Amino acid sequence: MGVARKESDNSRDWSLLWQPVRKYCKVTPHRIGLLERLNINTVYDLVNHMPTRYENWADIKAISSLENGLDQAIKAEVIRVPSLRRKGKFSTLSTMLSDGTDIIKAIWFNQPYYKDKLRKGDRFFLYGRVKRQNGFFEIVNPAFRPADSIDELSLLPVYPLTKGLTQAAIRGYVKECLPQIYSSLPDILPDDIVREERLVDLAEAYASIHFPKDENALAAARDRLAYEELFLVLAEFSLMKRKKAGRNSAYPIRMDREKAMIFKRKVDSLPYKLTVDQKRTINEIVSDMANKRPMSRLVQGDVGSGKTIVAALSMYAVALAGMQSIMMVPTSVLAEQHFRNLKSMFSDDDFSVDLMLGSTSASEKKAIRERLSSGRTRILIGTQAVLSEQNEFKMPALLVTDEQHRFGVRQRTLLLQRSGRDIHTLVMSATPIPRTLALIVYADLDLSNITTAPAGRPKIETYLAGQSDEDRVYDIVSRQLVEGRQVYYVCPSIESDEESDKVSAVELYETLSKGRFSGYRVGLLHGALKPDDKERVMHDFLSRKVDLLICTTVVEVGVDNPNASLIVIENAECYGLATLHQLRGRVGRGSYRSVCILKSAAESDKIMERLRFVCSNSDGFVLAQKDLETRGPGDFFGTRQHGLPALRFSDYHTDMPKMQRISKQVEAYIDLISESGAGSTDDLAALFELKYGAFRGRSSL
Ligand code: ADP
Ligand code: MG
Numbered sequence: 001m002g003v004a005r006k007e008s009d010n011s012r013d014w015s016l017l018w019q020p021v022r023k024y025c026k027v028t029p030h031r032i033g034l035l036e037r038l039n040i041n042t043v044y045d046l047v048n049h050m051p052t053r054y055e056n057w058a059d060i061k062a063i064s065s066l067e068n069g070l071d072q073a074i075k076a077e078v079i080r081v082p083s084l085r086r087k088g089k090f091s092t093l094s095t096m097l098s099d100g101t102d103i104i105k106a107i108w109f110n111q112p113y114y115k116d117k118l119r120k121g122d123r124f125f126l127y128g129r130v131k132r133q134n135g136f137f138e139i140v141n142p143a144f145r146p147a148d149s150i151d152e153l154s155l156l157p158v159y160p161l162t163k164g165l166t167q168a169a170i171r172g173y174v175k176e177c178l179p180q181i182y183s184s185l186p187d188i189l190p191d192d193i194v195r196e197e198r199l200v201d202l203a204e205a206y207a208s209i210h211f212p213k214d215e216n217a218l219a220a221a222r223d224r225l226a227y228e229e230l231f232l233v234l235a236e237f238s239l240m241k242r243k244k245a246g247r248n249s250a251y252p253i254r255m256d257r258e259k260a261m262i263f264k265r266k267v268d269s270l271p272y273k274l275t276v277d278q279k280r281t282i283n284e285i286v287s288d289m290a291n292k293r294p295m296s297r298l299v300q301g302d303v304g305s306g307k308t309i310v311a312a313l314s315m316y317a318v319a320l321a322g323m324q325s326i327m328m329v330p331t332s333v334l335a336e337q338h339f340r341n342l343k344s345m346f347s348d349d350d351f352s353v354d355l356m357l358g359s360t361s362a363s364e365k366k367a368i369r370e371r372l373s374s375g376r377t378r379i380l381i382g383t384q385a386v387l388s389e390q391n392e393f394k395m396p397a398l399l400v401t402d403e404q405h406r407f408g409v410r411q412r413t414l415l416l417q418r419s420g421r422d423i424h425t426l427v428m429s430a431t432p433i434p435r436t437l438a439l440i441v442y443a444d445l446d447l448s449n450i451t452t453a454p455a456g457r458p459k460i461e462t463y464l465a466g467q468s469d470e471d472r473v474y475d476i477v478s479r480q481l482v483e484g485r486q487v488y489y490v491c492p493s494i495e496s497d498e499e500s501d502k503v504s505a506v507e508l509y510e511t512l513s514k515g516r517f518s519g520y521r522v523g524l525l526h527g528a529l530k531p532d533d534k535e536r537v538m539h540d541f542l543s544r545k546v547d548l549l550i551c552t553t554v555v556e557v558g559v560d561n562p563n564a565s566l567i568v569i570e571n572a573e574c575y576g577l578a579t580l581h582q583l584r585g586r587v588g589r590g591s592y593r594s595v596c597i598l599k600s601a602a603e604s605d606k607i608m609e610r611l612r613f614v615c616s617n618s619d620g621f622v623l624a625q626k627d628l629e630t631r632g633p634g635d636f637f638g639t640r641q642h643g644l645p646a647l648r649f650s651d652y653h654t655d656m657p658k659m660q661r662i663s664k665q666v667e668a669y670i671d672l673i674s675e676s677g678a679g680s681t682d683d684l685a686a687l688f689e690l691k692y693g694a695f696r697g698r699s700s701l
Contacts, residue, residue: 014686016184017044025176031169037162047178047185047206048691049170050648051157054212055127055143058154064101068132074099074139075147077123082115093118097126104130104137111141123147127156143167155212174210182206186687189228190669199224226649230659233645234440234666236688239681241444242670250294250422251323251397255286259320266316266345270309272454277301278310281448285314285426288446289398295424298442301450302620303585304457307428308560310450311400312342314426319351319378323397327381332357333525334402334558335382336535337542342379356382356391359531365390400426402558430557430585431578431624437652440663441644460588460596462615464572464608467601473568474516476597481520481547485565488586489550492571494526503570509550517548525551556582562590572598573607577627580614645692 021027021035024043040046057073066072076097085092093108093115106126108114118124128142159170182203189199200208200220208221255263267274274282281299288295301307315325329335339355346353354368354377368391371377375394380386427445438447465473477487489508496504505526513522523546525537534554540546542561549555556579567587572580580598588594598611613626644652652659673681 014044014184014186014690016181017186017690018042021046021173021177024180025173027173031165034162034165035173038160038165043177043181044690046173047181047210049159049174050209051159053158054155054218055158056155057125057127057145058214060125062101063097063099063104063137066104066130066132066137068130070130071128072130073125073127074104075123075125076104078118078120079103081120082118084112084115086112097124102137104139106139106142108141118144155214155218157210171210178206178210186683186690188683188687189231193231193665193669197227199227202228222649226655227662229647229649230655230662231666232684232688232691233647234659234663235670235681235684236645236692237441237443238663238666238670239685242674244294244296244444247294247422248292249420250289250292250424251321251395252292253286253289253318253321253323253397253424255290255317255320259317262320263313263317267313274309275306275450275452275454277450277452278306281310281450282313284446284448285310286317289314289317289424294422295426296445297425297448298427298429298445299448299450300429302453303430303582304589305430305450305453307430307450308338308341308402308558311402311426311428312345315342315379315398315400316346316349318398319346319349321397322375322378323395324372324375324378324380324393325398325400326386326393326396327379327400327402328386329381329383329402330557331554332359332383332531333534333538333554336538337559338402339381340539340542342381346379351378352376353379353381356380356385356388357531358383358385360385396421396423398424398426400428402428430582430620437656437659440659441652456591458588458591458593459618460584460594462584462596462598462618464611464615465597465599467599469599473597473599476595477517477548477566477568480566480595481517484563485592486541486544486546486561486563487548488555488564488567488583489548490555490567490569490583491550491552492574494528494552502574505550505552508570512548512550520547521545522548522550525549525554527552527554553579553583555586559586560589561586563592564589565592565594566597567595568597568599570599572600572611573602577610577614577623578620580611581620581623584614 019042020032021040021043022032027035035041035046038049040049055071055073059073060075061072063074063076066074074097076099078095079098080096082093082095091110091112093111095106095118097104097106124144124147126139126142126144128139131138131140156167157171157174158167161167161170185202185206187202189202193199194201199205200223202224205221205224208217209225212218212221285295285297288297299307299310311327315327318325327338329338335355335357339353343353352371354371356365356368360368360382368377368380372380373392373394380391380393477489480487489512491505491508492502493504494506496502496507505524509522509524513524521540523537523541525534525541529537537546537549538559541549544563553575564587567583569575569580569583575583584596587596598614600607600611602608610626614623617623617626650658670681
């Protein structure tokens with residue numbers, strides 16, 4: 001494919017990119033629907049639908065040298081008439097091929113019409129996953145092309161698909177559309193950087209990422225796109241930081257002597273003493289909020305370290321000043337729990353605490369809104385509903401998010417600025433982030449770390465159990481229940497489905513509540529329950545009316561029951577280490593000896609090693625680091641928790657040195673633009689929004 005060089009940069013008209021795919025090539029309405037399922041609406045979406053891997057048709061192997069388990073290409077002759085077997089709507093087509101070095105069996109499932117294409121005596125290129133066992137070769141569902149096809153053999157892209165769409169279809173669309181928009185691809189990299197870094201031209205990069213001539217061209221394309229991606233993301237961080245520096249319209253929260261006394265009394269009335277770290281963090285927050293410059297503070301502390309009380313007291317300081325706080329959490333289960341605690345903690349104070357969820361009734365919402373606009377309610381807690389445009393606050397001063405997406409927070413912060421006022425923000429996170437990374441991506445956030453757990457916390461003992469240990473596990477559960485403790489039993493799925501043998505919560509609930517644990521109060525909690533039912537079960541569990549809680553990962557974050565001493569996690573192999581650590585953190589919150597049992601039927605050494613690592617490590621930071629190392633690039637453990645944009649060509653961990661270098665270039669570039677007035681940073685922000693923003697419902701964050 002020829003690449004037209006970009007002539008100039010001054011046409012900033014990106015509107016072409018918003019055009020639907022059908023403007024550039026023929027697509028049937030049915031296929032349009034399928035593309036939409038892949039989030040491909042515009043032609044720009046299409047060319048940014050990146051291959052996940054490539055079929056290497058150029059590297060033809062001799063059959064005798066094929067390796068077991070790899071995708072490989074061969075060139076061979078059909079030596080037997082293909083045979084087709086049908087069973088209902090299913091079919092199996094098989095034949096034998098030879099290339100003179102050996103023979104191989106090829107099998108296709110449910111592709112009966114290939115029979116006529118594979119005539120005996122014809123030669124083909126085939127590409128697919130090879131099985132080599134006891135000297136026999138087999139290739140399953142290979143792609144094939146006639147050996148005399150004039151197409152150049154090459155690396156063919158393999159795209160993420162949806163049912164009904166083929167690789168050939170997407171390849172065709174990209175091949176047709178891409179050349180038509182080369183000159184409108186938004187190019188944000190400054191020329192001298194492109195030169196200095198020896199990057200290939202943007203159009204060439206797009207051409208080669210989809211249809212690389214060879215491995216070198218592919219590597220060059222990846223380099224360019226990776227560079228641009230990091231440049232863009234880092235520019236966004238830098239712009240945020242700069243914007244914040246110029247802001248000074250948040251409500252200052254001032255504590256006079258009298259308020260400080262009331263505050264101290266509240267602290268003294270707590271059933272425990274604050275740890276040194278908690279005190280320090282609260283002081284940092286209170287002194288940040290005394291300014292008009294909006295606070296942006298991230299509080300990091302491992303599960304169970306006591307972050308909630310820090311948030312609660314920060315909100316109390318705001319309430320004492322007569323202003324309002326909003327606390328947003330990821331699940332309604334967690335919102336309810338926080339609500340109950342805050343309500344009882346502030347029952348003697350002269351303001352109200354309200355809870356707003358998506359499921360809150362319209363009349364209730366109306367009543368809450370009245371209290372918000374009159375200022376009667378000084379603490380509003382809930383899920384995203386708390387940021388509804390219809391909520392009008394009298395004096396919103398503080399936004400707290402517990403385990404929430406950073407970028408979500410930013411957008412909503414902007415939303416709140418409708419009032420023309422900025423807001424102090426406090427982010428609570430249990431997922432630690434490596435320091436070097438934090439310095440770059442959180443450059444605009446101040447950090448508080450809670451490193452010491454409250455005194456008297458037991459170490460949570462963690463054990464592995466196999467499928468055959470089921471009875472022993474139930475014995476351990478019984479023993480805890482007999483002693484009056486409570487138990488979580490976490491399942492990976494809600495209902496059983498035929499395709500997987502994973503344990504389902506509904507099924508297990510049926511079995512255990514009627515069978516082995518019929519003498520106990522067994523509860524069932526999962527995301528598909530009605531909000532009222534969820535709240536009732538959770539409430540029953542927290543008030544000890546339920547002994548054994550069969551649940552899904554809805555309890556992953558935040559749920560706090562100090563009487564729970566055992567958590568059993570079924571199919572533990574399904575989760576990342578950070579998630580297992582979070583789940584484990586549901587126990588060991590009181591003074592009881594606490595145990596976490598990871599159940600797994602998995603046999604792979606790698607999985608067992610990972611699980612054993614959880615057993616022997618109780619430090620969330622170490623586990624997160626391990627997650628990073630074992631989970632391949634592009635799958636950064638904390639991307640979701642931290643709300644960082646998901647990188648496609650780079651990795652927050654392994655590309656750290658590169659990020660540090662690019663970060664310097666970004667700063668210099670933005671300085672230059674803003675000092676010389678030579679241009680604006682609008683393009684950077686706009687492209688960031690286009691690629692990583694919640695653009696038309698697409699959430700890459
Ligand atoms: P997380 O940091 O995971 O959000 P929580 O805030 O839910 O942790 O606190 C876990 C438990 O520890 C709660 O039951 C809380 O009441 C308790 N807690 C918090 N601070 C202290 C403290 N200083 N001393 C004893 N217990 C505390
Ligand atoms: Mg918490």
